[in-house]
Amino acid sequence: MLTAAVAAVAWSGAALAEVKVNILYLRHEVARPPVLSNLDPVPENLGIAGAELAVNEVATTGRFLGHNYALTVLSVPPEGDFTAAARQALGQAQLVLLDASAPDMLAVADLPEAANALLFNTSSGEGRLRDADCRANLLHTALETAARSDALMQVLQAKQWRRLAMIVGPKPADQDFAAALRHSAAKFGLTIEGEKDWTFDTDLRESTMDEIPRFTQDLPDHDVLLVADETDDFGRYVEHNTWAPRPVAGSDGMVPTAWSPVIEAWGAAQLQDRFTRQTGRGMAAQDYAAWIAVRAIGEGVTRTGSAAPATLRARLLDPALALDGFKGWSLSFRDWNGQLRQPVAVVNARALVTLAPLPGFLHQVNEMDTLGLDRPESTCTAFGGTP
Incomplete structure (x- = not known):
């Protein structure tokens, strides 16, 4: 003692x-x-x-x-x-x-x-x-960027939303996130059926209902549309304006994040x-x-x-x-x-979807x-x- x-x-x-x-x-x-x-x-x-x-x-x-x-x-x-x-x-x-x-x-x-x-x-x-x-x-x-993309693919795989398409922005950060999404899709058994590069350089605030449907019309059939827009440039205009009514995920829509x-x-x-x-x-x-x-x-x-x-x-x-x-x-x-x-x-704009893993x-x-x-x-x- x-x-x-x-x-x-x-x-x-x-x-x-x-x-x-x-x-x-x-x-x-x-x-x-x-x-x-x-x-x-x-x-x-x-x-x-x-x-x-x-x-x-x-x-x-x-x-x-x-x-x-x-x-x-x-x-x-x-x-x-x-x-x-x-x-x-x-x-x-x-x-x-x-x-x-x-x-x-x-x-x-x-x-x-x-x-x-x-x-x-x-x-x-x-x-x-x-x-x-x-x-x-x-x-x-x-x-880590790869942890974000892995988390998103776990969620999509769990929901059995396995066919993906992707829009990729022009900035280096967009390209890096797109590469991570491709790697994670392969890692968790999902398929990116097609991709398009974002090429708009005009103000879309008054023309999203015209431009975005035309831009997404020729994408292959998919369950989810991925958006790689890490600079927050165009992603907000994609959801609810696509040709096919599909969920949006990645940099906008359903987003993987630390907080x-x-x-x-x-x-x-x-x-x-x-x-x-x-x-x-x-x-x-x-x-x-x-x-x-x-x-x-x-x-x-x-x-x-x-x-x-x-x-x-x-x-x-x-x-x-x-x-x-x-x-x-x-x-x-x-x-x-x-x-x-x-x-x-x-997460989405107003709620936590889930927590990965x-x-x-x-x-x-x-x-x-x-x-x-x-x-x-x-x-x-x-x-x-x-x-």
């Missing part, structure tokens, strides 16, 4: 030792192209708002333990030198949320100043960051309320990626009593980690490429590994695996 009491006092003293947790949100701003509709403008604080909410939340617990959290936001203009800004900022913080393109993230991860840092990808779904171009100091809370304001179960309604009170808008997927990254840091600091990047990394890659992400599953990081395992919400899609380790790049497919070696 005496030994236990002494240990408890020692633990209490250690827990109350002051720990400074300096978190940097590093964003490379993007010059966004014009789109056909202004209904859904991109918020200026996209992503940042999620990090700010999470810091407020973890700081509440941290105060009782002597853990002092501070968030610094550094936003680099599109024409700015992002790598130089990162090099300087890493001298002040070694826990960094990255909101940038894949090339930018790799450039930062490879800096000598980042060798001992812990970085979080909160914005890019590019598969190569989890595969051949993975970095040991870069974890991913942003949802949406329509998610309300599993305690999510309370998170949504806190976010809306703070920002005056709904929580988007990128906000969620930043929020869960900070919550993961908070979990690591609480459990280890340390803000050292190496200590936190080891904790987050521990298979025993169980993060509460308000999505009905315990979340964890894949220890072979740093991707956060998380279920994928398949769906029952019946089994995996020998974790059902969430049926979504996205699985260990046997990965060529990532930075985490100690073999290609």
Whole structure:
């Protein structure tokens, strides 16, 4: 009993030792192209708002333990030198949320100043960051594009909507999503019967009932029409205007995403309320990626009593980690490429359709590994695996 009491006092003293947790949100701003509709403008604080909410939340617990959290936001203009800004900022913080393109993230991860840092990808779904171009100091809370497309195909397969057609936008992000949809369709036994490239460069707001039916009239017969429009340019005009009355899915219609304001179960309604009170808008997927990254840091600091990047990394890659992400599953990081395992919400404009992985899609380790790049497919070696 005496030994236990002494240990408890020692633990209490250690827990109350002051720990400074300096978190940097590093964003490379993007010059966004014009789109056909202004209904859904991109918020200026996209992503940042999620990090700010999470810091407020973890700081509440941290105060009782002597853990002092501070968030610094550094936003680099599109024409700015992002790598130089990162090099300087890493001298002040070694826990960094990255909101940038894949090339930018790799450039930062490879800096000598980042060798001992812990970085979080909160914005890019590019598969190569989890595969051949993975970095040991870069974890991913942003949802992988392949996980989104896999989730959608699980839903379509479960509904037995197996014949697909697809419209593909011209932007690189559209092309990448289309490639992921093709791969996932083959993976889950669905067939894309035909495709068309989106070629309109006119204002469709007054002519959708004329143009879209003609555009989709020659597509092969299909159960679902896929839309690859990741820049939110034209997808909103496709649904309910197609020649054949078919469901629309992909970038519009039935959408696979990490987060949406329509998610309300599993305690999510309370998170949504806190976010809306703070920002005056709904929580988007990128906000969620930043929020869960900070919550993961908070979990690591609480459990280890340390803000050292190496200590936190080891904790987050521990298979025993169980993060509460308000999505009905315990979340964890894949220890072979740093991707956060998380279920994928398949939603429409006003409701949650379902959450993937769906029952019946089994995996020998974790059902969430049926979504996205699985260990046997990965060529990532930075985490100690073999290609």
